[in-house]
Amino acid sequence: MQQLPRDPKILLITSEADMSASRHGGRAKCLQRLVRMGLPLPTTVALSFSCVHAIAQGRIPDLSQIMRHFDEAPLLSVRPSSQDPDWGGPGAILNIGMTDLTHARMCDEVGEEAATSLYLRFIQSWAVHVARLDPDSFDIPDRPGPGALRAALAAYEAEAEEPFPQDITVQLCEVLRSMARAWEGTTARLLRQAKGAPADAGLGLVVQQMALGVGQGECGSGVIQFVDSQTGQPQVTGRYLSQSQGRDALKADAGAIYLTRDDRGPSFEELCPEAFERLLRMGHLCRERLREEMQIEFTLHEGKLHVLDAVRVQRSSRASVRIAVALAEDGMIPREEAVLRVEPQALSELLHRHVDPSAPRDLIVSGIAASPGAATGRIVFSANAAQASAARGEPCILVRRETTPEDIRGMHAAEGVLTIRGGITSHAAVIGRGLGLPCVVGASELTFDPKRRQVVAPGGRRLSEGDVITLDGTSGEVLAGEPAMFEAVLDGAFRRLLDWADDFRDIGVRANADTPADAQTARNFQAQGIGLCRTEHMFFEEGRIGMMREMIFAKDEAARRAVLERLLPMQRADFARLFEIMQGQPVCIRLFDPPLHEFLPSDRAGMRDLADGLAVTLSDVEARVAALTEYNPMLGMRGVRLGITVPEIYEMQARAIFEATVQASRDGEAVVPEVMIPLVSAMKEVELVKARIDAVAAQVRAHSGVEFDYRLGVMVETPRAALRAADIAQHAAFLSFGTNDLTQMTYGLSRDDAGRFMSIYVKNGVYEEDPFHSLDLDGVGELLKIGAERGRAGRPDVTLSICGEHGGSRTAIEFCRRQGFDYVSCSPFRVPVARLAAAQLALSDKGRG
DSSP states (O other): OOOOOOOTTEEEOOTTOOOOHHHHOHHHHHHHHHHHTTOOOOOEEEEOHHHHHHHHTTOOOOTHHHHTTSOSSOOEEEEEEESSGGGOOSOOEEEETOOHHHHHHHHHHHOHHHHHHHHHHHHHHIIIIISOOOGGGGOOOSSOOTTHHHHHHHHHHHHHSSOOOOOHHHHHHHHHHHHHHHHHSHHHHHHHHHTTOOTTOOEEEEEEEOOOSOSSSSOEEEEEEEEOTTTOOEEEEEEEEETTTTOOTTOTTSOOBOSSOOTTSOOHHHHOHHHHHHHHHHHHHHHHHHOSOEEEEEEEETTEEEEEEEEEOOOOHHHHHHHHHHHHHTTSSOHHHHHHHSOHHHHHHHTSOEEOTTSOOOEEEEOEEEEOSEEEEEEEOSHHHHHHHHHTTOOEEEEESSOOGGGHHHHHHSSEEEESSOOTTSHHHHHHHHHTOOEEEOOTTOEEETTTTEEEOGGGOEEETTOEEEEETTTTEEEESOOOEEOOOOOHHHHHHHHHHHHHOOSEEEEEOOSHHHHHHHHHTTOSSEEEEEGGGGGGSTTTHHHHHHHHTOSSHHHHHHHHHHHHHHHHHHHHHHHHHHTTSOEEEEOOOSOGGGGSOOSHHHHHHHHHHHTOOHHHHHHHHHHHOOSSGGGSSOTHHHHHHSHHHHHHHHHHHHHHHHHHHHHSSOOOOEEEEOSOOSHHHHHHHHHHHHHHHHHHHHHHOOOOOOEEEEEEOSHHHHHTHHHHHTTOSEEEEOHHHHHHHHHTOOTTTGGGTHHHHHHTTSSSSOTTTSOOTTTHHHHHHHHHHHHHHHOTTOEEEEOSGGGGSHHHHHHHHHTTOSEEEEOGGGHHHHHHHHHHHHHHHHHHO
């Protein structure tokens, strides 16, 4: 017989075959590794990416080049082999080669019932996935009768208007064509691009001889893995479908036999101890040689074991961390690779409770996923109601149109926050992330019905105060009821992985922390200090907001100073506690930033209560509120402008910082506080504030007799500050870029209102992503680059950082590393994610170098 020339695009998988994942796909390459390990693999042929692409274009290869490797009249399977298994691919097609003649032969070999089941399942698979016929016409009954096969063949002929193909070459040709075209279709391309695959990603195919788990003696099929998919702990799990034990080895939904011994009946370990022990050895060999936890698909035919495939074990975020650390500790992979193997987002899931993926979801509405984690509680509509609910020990969800600083007390009391308005950097989102509180914002399909104390969902569904809902802040979904949850997991593997990450990263990671509780969370997550402490949040606590309002209504400077003198001990205690928790780590304190109107009520009932509390008339309150009203308060009297026009506020805060510094230095490790001026746009602003703060520092040194240092810096959040950074840096030891406001001012776009239309903008390609969610490298990034370069020109030793909500994102960290920034600062619960992302970026750069 004449030897056919070999097609390099079609390779028999042997230990010596010239194969690679980049040309034949990950599955094909893995199968070759299994062959090299000596595992009993059926004959398998691999088709390269270029070959499959040609098939999709209508250029069918010489199929004799494939068939020459198999027995006469074989049964075959075809499986996809993409470069990355996570990119997916068309479903496998099994039992190719089943024809009337094959069925008759197999009836004698394995019995009519098993042979008929194989043929019926192939007809169903062919009809639905290859011929693209209506699936309803090809349902297979649980117990097919004697006429089921004739009926299925007749149904196919009626639907396809041609007999079922009886030539294996025709069958194989059409299967290959169908799978190749499915991969290159628009839907499949969009799906894999969403998983990170390039648009032109190739697909390989593997054609494998079927190793059927049917016949005489002990026969069956199964899958086995050696770690638990949820926890990552060593544990043999899987299933085995035994023909001899009355389970249909051809049906995946048949009653499975457990693999290991227990009290639920016979196990595979008891039925086939030798095969079970061999599988255990195979699992260890795969772990050692493939450096991964694998799931092995196998069949048993009359006691003979066949391995069909081995794939990476599917795993939860918790298991992902545990497996990577265990492989490194056992010497299977280096620590660098363990760090690179874990997605930073997986850590975020471990830090919070989350909804069991298998739990039923009664979806009410979807919004913007603003702060990860999940929480269940009864609906409340006010901060007071949230506090009352917490006092009763009843978990609650605070539901608001949008939150204001006055709602912080309620947010502390609630399990989660839901707002109808707002975007990814709205007040609720920022505070929620800081507190580690699940938060969904921008649920614009909800409407308030204030008279009935209800919110109305799409379709008229009404939710009243007291109804139980669940927020999934990771997906942005609002669910009815209380689905099953998985708890947060911060185990030894989690901490070891982050310790290794710290060995490799080359940029600092601090936390945005406004309260002692935030600071303690940051410390627990090993933040390298506080990069942003927003002091105004301290004034909204019980007992302080009243004094703030009293200060706002003071008639003159002397009266304001008198009220601020009463606030001073509270501020001093706040800062002393922060310094104590951070134990010598740097603490960057932003001076008072928001406009004063945020401390005043906006409704008439609140104004009446304020009038009673201050013993003034309602008209006086209304007049003061009106006087403080601005057309655009976020661009008005706030930040440094307030510090210059009402300097006694900054002076009180500076005194509190320095007196706390003296106290902390006496009690423990010396502290060098960082004082940050917000919303600067001109060098003269810094000069004026610096002169007053220096004077306060001198007074505290003289009064206490203790010498101390402090660093003064600027929060760069206006475009002008970035452009004039060379001048400003001459008076500032550090420049910390506040990307929330800088993005808002660069775009001329309110971050609180952007959620109303941002999805439409992104959908239409106006913006590639929401700039409040992902740092805009082209626009805002250009300002950051200019500000950094000019800042260094004005002061070569200036410290550079970002402290906006972008600070914990991989994109922002990568940008900051390239621009030579010293650190990033982010919400406490994003610190572990930032530490891992920074390490991965450093390792990736090292690998490229």
